[in-house]
Each structure stands twice: as structure tokens, then as C-alpha cells.
Amino acid sequence: xxxxxxxxxxxxxxxxxxxxxxxxxxxxxxxxxxxxxxxxxxxxxxxxxxxxxxxx
Numbered sequence: 001x002x003x004x005x006x007x008x009x010x011x012x013x014x015x016x017x018x019x020x021x022x023x024x025x026x027x028x029x030x031x032x033x034x035x036x037x038x039x040x041x042x043x044x045x046x047x048x049x050x051x052x053x054x055x056x
Contacts, residue, residue, distance in 0.1 A: 023031070033039055042048045049056050 030039075040051060042051055046056065
């Protein structure tokens with residue numbers, strides 16, 4: 001069998017199917033918290049690290 005080169009057309013999308021793993025209950029709860037407006041809001045990365053008590 002003779003193989004021919006395949007032309008790839010850039011249609012602005014990826015050429016493979018994305019499959020996401022099922023979210024666990026902790027992630028679902030966190031997403032619901034954010035959607036309801038109860039998540040933590042900070043002004044940037046430094047503020048986030050300070051809120052989480054992480055040293056930069």
C-alpha cells in the first residue's frame with residue numbers, strides 16, 4: 001500500500017478530542033462556592049500567597 005502525505009488544515013481548533021476526568025466532590029464543592037460568589041478574592045499573586053500563608 002502506498003502512503004500519501006496528508007495535508008493539515010488549520011481550522012483554528014485542536015486536532016484531537018479533549019477528555020476531562022470526572023471531578024471529585026471536593027472540586028465540585030469548590031466550583032459551587034466560587035459560582036455563588038463565596039470564594040476568596042485577592043488582588044494578585046502576592047496577595048494570594050499571603051492569604052494562603054505561603055512565602056515567595
